[in-house]
Amino acid sequence: MTSVPNQKVELRVSCKSLLDRDTLNKSDPCVILMVQTNGQWTELDRTEVIKSNLHPVFGKVFLLDYYFEEVQKLRFEVYDIHGTHSIGTRDDDFLGGVECTLGQIVAQKKMVKPLLLKYGKYAGKSTITVGFLTFKSDPFMEIYRINDDETEQLVHRTEVIKNNLNPVWEPFKVSLISLCSCDEDRKLKCLVWDHDSRGKHDFIGEFYATFREMQKISSGNKVSWDCVNPKYKQKKRNYKNSGVVILTDLKLHRVYSFLDYIMGGCQIHFTVAIDFTASNGDPRNSCSLHYINPYQPNEYLKALIAVGEICQDYDSDKRFSALGFGARIPPNYEVSVSVRAVSIQGVVEAYQNCLPKIQLYGPTNVSPIINRIAKLSAGDGNIKDASRYHILLILTDGVVTDMADTREAIVRGSYQPLSIIIVGVGNADFTDMQILDGDDGVLRSPKGEPVLRDIVQFVPFRDFKTVSFFFFSVCQSSLVVIQLSFEPLYV
Template sequence: KNSLSPHWVKVFEIDYELGTPSKVAVNIFDEVRKGENKGIGSAVFDIGELLGARGNTKARKLKKGGTLFATVRKSQGSGMLRLQVKGTKLKNVEGMFSKSDPFFELSRKVDAAGSLTWDNVYRSKDIHNNLNPEWETAIISLSTLCGGNLDLPILLSVFDHESSGKHKPMGQLETSVNGLKQAAETRNSLQLQRKGKDVGAITVVKAEANFVDYVSGGCEINVVVAIDFTGSNGDPRKPGTLHYLHPDGRKNDYEKAISAIVGILSKYDSDQKFPVVGFGAKYGGVVRHCFQCGPHEESHGVAGVLDAYKQVFKSGLVMSGPTVFTEVIETAAARAMSSQSEAQRKGQQSYTVLLILTDGAVSDVQATAHSLNQVSHAPLSVVIVGLGDADFSSMQFLDDSSKPGKRDIAQFVQFNRHASNSVALTSETLHEIPEQLTGYFSSNGISPLPPIQ
C-alpha cells in the first residue's frame, strides 16, 4: 500500500517440465477502492530463463517506468505448518500518544546471485494499538518457508504498520522451523532484538504440521471400539433399554453411535479391520473389564463391528459392574504403540483412536485420569461417548484432566445432545483428533510423509 517499490510475499507454485516452454505473465495494477483498478505495467518471464539466470532471478523493464524482478526456486519438501505466535511487551515505536500496530513477517535465507539474503515469504495482518498482540493462526507451505529443511534459518521480523507503507521495524529474531516447534513445546519465549537491545518477546503458541498432510502422506488411523456392558444399561431383552436390539432392524443408540463415528474414521483405515472389546460384564462369575467381542480378534468394516457387538448377547455374559475404563485404555495404548512402531519400521505412520461407548460415569475418576496421563505419550486419542440420561458431569472432568507437560488425549461427548443429527455427533466427537494427531507427531519430531500419488 502506498509504495512504488513493493515487495510482495505471495509465492506461486507452477508445474514445470524441462524442455516444455513455460511462461508467466505478470500484470501490475494500482488498486482503486471505488472504481476500476488502473494498469501500471506488465511483463512476461520464461521459467527456463529464470532457472538459468544467476540467483534464478531476472528483471524486466516496464513501459511506463520501473523494473519488475522475478525469482524462481525448485519446490522442495511437503506439508504445511500451522503457526500461531503472540508478542509480549513489545516496545512502542509510534510515539507518546498512541500505540504501534504490529504485524510480523517470515523470511527464509536464500542464495541470490551468489550472496545469501533474506527473502520474505509470509506477512501477517496487523493488530491495531496493541503491544501484546496475538496474531491469528497462519498456514504456511513448508516448501515455501524452508524448502523442506526444518533447520534452515528463518527470520521473524515485527513491524509497526504505517498507512504510508513505510513500516517501522520493531524487532527481529532468527530461528528455524524446528526452533519454532521446540519453542511451542517448551513454552519458552524468543527474544526480539533491535539494534542489539531487547525489545519484547515472541511466544510460539503452536507450530505443527497440518492433519491433512499426515493423512495425505498415508498415515493410517486405526480404531479400537470399547462397549459398556454394565448392568446400568438395563436388561437388553426389554424394549426401551439401551442395548435392546429391535426386531424390525432399527438401531439402538449404541448402534447409531458406532455407525456414525466408525463410519467416518473407517475412511482413513485401508484394511478396515477394527478390534471390538467390551467391559463391565461377568463371564464365569468373574467381572471382566476388557474382553473380546465377537468370534474374531478384529472385525471387518462397520458392519463387522455391529455384528461383533450383537454377538456378545449370545455369549452367556451377565451384565455387571463397576464401570472401569483403565484396562481398555491401557490395552489400546499398547496396541497404538505397537502399530506405530511397526509402521515406522516400514517407513509409514500410524495413529489410533479409542472409541469408548458408555451409559454412565466411571467408578473411579481419579484412576481413569491417571491412566490417561500415563498413556499420553502414545499415538492415541480417546473419545468417550456417553449414552442415556445418566449424570455425566464427572466425565467432563476427564476431558480437562491432562497435567502440565502431558498431551490432552481425551474428549467427552454426550450422545443425547446430538442424537437426531449424526453429522453434528461426528463433528463434535472427532473435532479434537486432528490437533491431537499433529500434536503427537510434532512433539516427537515426525514430519508428514510425501503425499501418496
C-alpha cells in the first residue's frame, strides 16, 4: 500500500570550510540529495554548482513529500564538479557527506552536521547546514451530500488557499435543499485536500457532519470536527488527526416558498407568455402548433387552460396578463404582444384573436419576459408579508436562444416571490431546456452564482396531457451561510 504524503516540505542547504581539492582554484561544490528506497540510495535532486567557493550558500530549494508516520532516510553528498560533466568516481571529487532523517530536520528546524569522508573520517572542519523552511500546503475543502441511495452529490468546493496550514475559507451560501434535502440529520461527507496544479491533489483527511451538528454554534458552542486520514489511523497507534475543521460562523435565512405564501393568505398573480416564433408553423396550416381547430384545442390552449384554471382560484381579481414573444405586429412590426384579460377564457379569446393579426417571427428569447415579471414581483413591497406571489407560465415550441441571459434572469428572479413553469409544446428535442430546471442540480448564472431557490419547473407537454402535470415545489427552503477554517495538528 502506497502512503499518501501529509505535506510537502522545503529544504535549503549551505556548507562551510569545504576541502580544497583543486591545485590552482578553490573547489566548485554541488550538493546531491539522495533518498533511500527499499534499501537502495537514489538521487532525488541536486543544487546548482557554485564556482570557486569553500563556503557556498545554495539557492536551490529541495521539495520533498513528508510522511510523518515513516522514517525517511536522506543523504547529502558534496562534490567538487569539474566542467559541465557529471560527477566522476575519483575520491578527490568527493568533499564529504552526511546521513539523517527528514523527521530530524523537521524537528530541529535547522540541522548542522560535520561532513564525513569514506570510512567515517572527518572532512576537516567541513560542515553542512540543512534548513527546514516551511511546510507547503494549498488546502481546499469539498462537501458532499449523501443521498438516500448512498450516492454522493457535491454541494460545495471551497477556494484554494495557497501555502497556508491554517486557512480560513470564504463564507459561502447554499440552500438547505441542496445541502441536505431539508433533512437536518442527513450525513455530509467533507474532504480536505492539498491542491496540486496537475490535478493530483493530496488527500489530507475527511470527516462526517450533519446540519443539526452545525446549528449548535448558534447556542454559543464551539463546533469542530477531527479531520482524519484513515490510512494514517490504521498505521500509527497514536495518530489523532491531520487537523481540525472549525465552523466559525453559520447563519440561517428563511426563504419563503410557494406554500408559505398560500398559507399566509397571499394572492396569486398569473402571467402567461406564448411563443409566436416562426418555428411553430403558419397558423393557417393544420400542421401548425398554433392552428385553431374548431373541434379540438391545440396544445398551447390545452396547457394554458390546465394551468390557468388552477391559478385562477387564488387570484382575487381574476385579471391575468398575457404576453407574447417572437412575433411582429403590424403596422410597425414590433416584436411584442401584451394583453390583460378578466378570466382564463378571456386570455384564450385574446390568443385566438391575435393570431390572424401577427407575423410569426423570432428569436425564442424569454429572458426579457422573466426580467419583466421579476421586476413586477420586486415592486410588490415587503416579500416577507406573504401577500403576493407571481406565477409565470411560458409556453414554447423549442429551446430558448438566449440561454445565458435566461439563466441570469432566473437567478435574479429566485430572490423574488416568483415561480416559473416552462411547458415545451410539440415534438422538439427539449434536452437542453432541462438545465433551467433545478431538479438535477443547482442552476447557476453564467458567472457561477447559484439560484437562491429552485423556482423553475420544465416539462414537455407531450408527457402530461392532463392537469396532473401542474405542480410546484412546496418543500420549505432556507438559505445557509457557512464559514469554515482549518487548524492542522500533526501527531
